[in-house]
Amino acid sequence: MIEKRKPLPVKEALKKVMSFATVGDIEQVSLQESFGRYLAEDLIATHPVPPFDRSPYDGFAIRAHDSANAKADQPVEFEVIDEIGAGSVSKESLGQNQAIRIMTGAQMPCGSDAVVMLELTKVYKKDNIVYMSIKRPFHKGDNVSFKGEDTPEGSVLVKKGTCITPGTIALLATFGYEKVQVVRQPRIGIIATGSELLEVGEPLEPGKIRNSNSFMIEAQAKRAGARPIYLGKLADDFETCYKAVVDALEEVDILLTTGGVSVGDYDYLPDIYQRLGANVLFNKIAMRPGSVTTVAEYNGKLLFGLSGNPSACYVGFELFVRPIVRHYLYSSRPHLQKVTAILGKDFLKPNPFTRFVRGSFQLIDGQVIASPVGLDKSNVVSSLADANVFIVLPGGTRGYKTGDMIDLLLFEDQLGSDTHWAESFK
Ligand SMILES: Nc1nc2c(c(=O)[nH]1)N[C@H]1C(S)=C(S)[C@@H](COP(=O)(O)OP(=O)(O)OC[C@H]3O[C@@H](n4cnc5c(N)ncnc54)[C@H](O)[C@@H]3O)O[C@H]1N2
Numbered sequence: 306m307i308e309k310r311k312p313l314p315v316k317e318a319l320k321k322v323m324s325f326a327t328v329g330d331i332e333q334v335s336l337q338e339s340f341g342r343y344l345a346e347d348l349i350a351t352h353p354v355p356p357f358d359r360s361p362y363d364g365f366a367i368r369a370h371d372s373a374n375a376k377a378d379q380p381v382e383f384e385v386i387d388e389i390g391a392g393s394v395s396k397e398s399l400g401q402n403q404a405i406r407i408m409t410g411a412q413m414p415c416g417s418d419a420v421v422m423l424e425l426t427k428v429y430k431k432d433n434i435v436y437m438s439i440k441r442p443f444h445k446g447d448n449v450s451f452k453g454e455d456t457p458e459g460s461v462l463v464k465k466g467t468c469i470t471p472g473t474i475a476l477l478a479t480f481g482y483e484k485v486q487v488v489r490q491p492r493i494g495i496i497a498t499g500s501e502l503l504e505v506g507e508p509l510e511p512g513k514i515r516n517s518n519s520f521m522i523e524a525q526a527k528r529a530g531a532r533p534i535y536l537g538k539l540a541d542d543f544e545t546c547y548k549a550v551v552d553a554l555e556e557v558d559i560l561l562t563t564g565g566v567s568v569g570d571y572d573y574l575p576d577i578y579q580r581l582g583a584n585v586l587f588n589k590i591a592m593r594p595g596s597v598t599t600v601a602e603y604n605g606k607l608l609f610g611l612s613g614n615p616s617a618c619y620v621g622f623e624l625f626v627r628p629i630v631r632h633y634l635y636s637s638r639p640h641l642q643k644v645t646a647i648l649g650k651d652f653l654k655p656n657p658f659t660r661f662v663r664g665s666f667q668l669i670d671g672q673v674i675a676s677p678v679g680l681d682k683s684n685v686v687s688s689l690a691d692a693n694v695f696i697v698l699p700g701g702t703r704g705y706k707t708g709d710m711i712d713l714l715l716f717e718d719q720l721g722s723d724t725h726w727a728e729s730f731k
């Protein structure tokens with residue numbers, strides 16, 4: 306008898322998968338290797354920044370009240386008693402009408418409380434002593450960059466579970482992190498199945514196509530923050546595929562397969578899960594593409610049986626694998642960010658199942674307008690290159706018209722969301 310699968314609503318499927326989410330261990334990497342990794346601990350300011358009052362300009366440090374009577378026709382004169390560049394600290398302390406020549410970034414000298422920019426001064430020598438004069442008064446604190454004004458000691462600057470950006474690297478360096486505590490990346494094993502699959506370098510042959518899915522999901526895994534391990538492409542042979550899955554589970558945290566997951570004679574993944582004794586969470590989801598996406602759990606590890614059809618495979622990864630990866634990396638925002646947009650093109654196909662149409666969005670006059678790109682078919686590959694969002698068209702509808710308000714899921718965005726985008730779905 307042909308198996309009849311019962312489609313699970315997307316929301317339920319996602320909830321089931323997330324209930325098996327795990328978190329990674331911590332490892333240490335060098336500061337320079339930390340770009341793109343996820344922080345395993347909050348980044349806290351261990352000292353104030355700047356750590357001392359300093360000059361933001363090249364000029365002269367003065368005592369502001371000495372300049373109180375300076376006027377255009379009545380300049381006030383200061384004796385220049387020292388000169389300091391950034392990195393040097395003056396041993397002098399300012400007395401009445403004394404100034405110290407100071408460079409950008411140098412620590413404010415003792416007794417000084419304002420800086421006069423070089424351009425506003427006249428510098429001259431009398432009896433081999435250097436003087437400078439100014440023609441207007443300055444106030445206490447003028448042109449001083451105060452200790453802690455950038456960030457006070459103890460503030461949480463970046464939360465754990467955040468992707469390390471160039472800006473985070475600047476902060477890590479500021480606070481002396483030669484080594485950074487990051488979350489170990491989940492090792493994602495990737496197996497492509499299909500007797501029709503050729504290597505990328507092979508010429509086409511009748512009935513065959515090149516394997517594209519495994520390379521696509523390797524890149525998706527990297528974008529999500531994981532470490533993909535390509536375990537090869539296999540012919541549709543039960544024993545070969547079974548052994549590959551068993552071996553893979555020894556060395557990876559998460560296993561992805563593509564293809565062989567539907568009801569065809571050579572779709573062996575369902576039988577593999579059965580022989581393994583894995584707990585199959587679901588084998589059909591009420592969505593298009595990717596309805597065949599199957600997820601199983603074995604000894605706490607998740608096995609994602611992604612569709613062989615490229616678009617379905619892509620969608621299956623972003624909707625179900627990505628949040629698992631982000632959760633593993635301690636993210637408090639593991640979900641895809643959802644935004645409301647205006648549909649830029651008619652989409653008149655009726656939707657028995659919720660559709661995740663590959664689309665792209667533009668900002669036009671402050672409005673988010675999204676349109677489908679390429680053919681909306683599960684087996685197409687050409688729509689994927691230009692897509693930066695999924696246009697979500699809920700099931701049970703008769704199609705959508707230009708101008709309708711729709712939801713988008715942003716998969717190129719790194720910020721993510723702390724709320725489950727499917728929460729509001731049927
Ligand atoms: N009788 C039914 N047939 C099908 C159903 C169904 O419900 N009843 N579902 C259809 C849907 S929906 C999808 S999606 C596909 C899923 O098929 P599988 O996941 O089992 O994948 P395969 O059969 O192995 O391959 C499907 C398709 O994708 C191509 N493919 C496979 N691997 C790759 C790869 N690595 N790179 C590029 N392309 C790949 C493969 O050649 C096939 O054309 O099943 C429908 N059928």
Ligand code: MOO
Pocket residue numbers: 592593594595596597598612614617683684
């Ligand atoms: O899983 Mo299939 O995408 O619904 O084409």
Ligand SMILES: [Mg+2]
Pocket residue numbers: 564565566567568569572613
């Ligand atoms: Mg199949």
